[in-house]
Amino acid sequence: MLTLGRGERGFQLDQLAPIPPSPAAGNWLLVSRTQARTAGASLSAAPPNPPQDSASAWLPAGSAGSASLVGVALRVARIPSVLSVVVPATPAGVVDARLARAFGEHLATIRPRPPATGAITSPQPIPLPEHPAGLVCLPHLLTADPGDGRLLDLVVWEATTTATLAALGWPPVPDDLDAWTRRLPGLLAVRHAARGRQLPPTPETHALDGLLEHRYLSFRLVLEHPRLFVRLTDHLAPGTRGTMPAPLIARSTAGA
DSSP states (O other), X not given: OEEEETTEEEEEGGGOOOOOOOOSSSOXXXXXXXXXXXXXXXXXXXXXXXXXXXXXXXXXXXXXXXXXXXXXXXXXXXSTTEEEEEOOSSTTOHHHHHHHHHHHHHHHHHSOTTTOOSEEEESSOOOOOSSOTTEEEEEEEEEEEOSSSOOEEEEEEEEEEHHHHHHTTOOOOOSOHHHHHHTHHHHHHHHHHXXXXXXXXXXXXXXXXHHTTTOOOOHHHXXXXXXXXXHHHHHHOTTOTTSOOOOSSTTTTTTO
16 A cells, blocks of 8 residues: 555555456355354454454355346445445456555445444446445545556545435535536546646635645645635636546556
């Protein structure tokens, strides 16, 4: 894991731990848990250990539709030994699943349990039930090195509950998260420009510089200062508000 300053942890993509071979078909979840187990237990009640003590396995999730997978994931994530549950976009998305798992394990080590559970993450937006009743799918903004010294700004998604986020001190999550999804390319552009000190001198970028003296640019920071980031994305990336970001890391880490 990369240390980037101001509390941010980045990910070394070429050093991500391997995962088991992915199943050929069906609904599967990639479950990461602590290796400490009681005899005969497949998923024990042992408290979470650091990620280096984790092990992963694919868990069959039945024949339910994709939106109901999150319900299975939520139940699995409540098991105390579970660090993360990855809902992969496709079973073959190995590189993306590795990053989603690593980020989920990271969340499990920095969040208190309770109120948090194992983290439910995915390389792509996680389908939620039609009436999610407090469930949200959040985009997390990450920094990663694909192995050639470049720093990439990427997105990993998390399914969680508004009650959990409130207990962790997050600001209220807006009802229309899709509006921020449309702005993700702009947010990534702002993030990249801020890291390279390439932001033009404006009142908005001056305000952002002040925030980044002690924080890093996370989605939580965006929700804490929504008007500022609306103005920043409108100014720096006005043509991207209606688009989705490119696939997570397929192009920059092919063969990793």
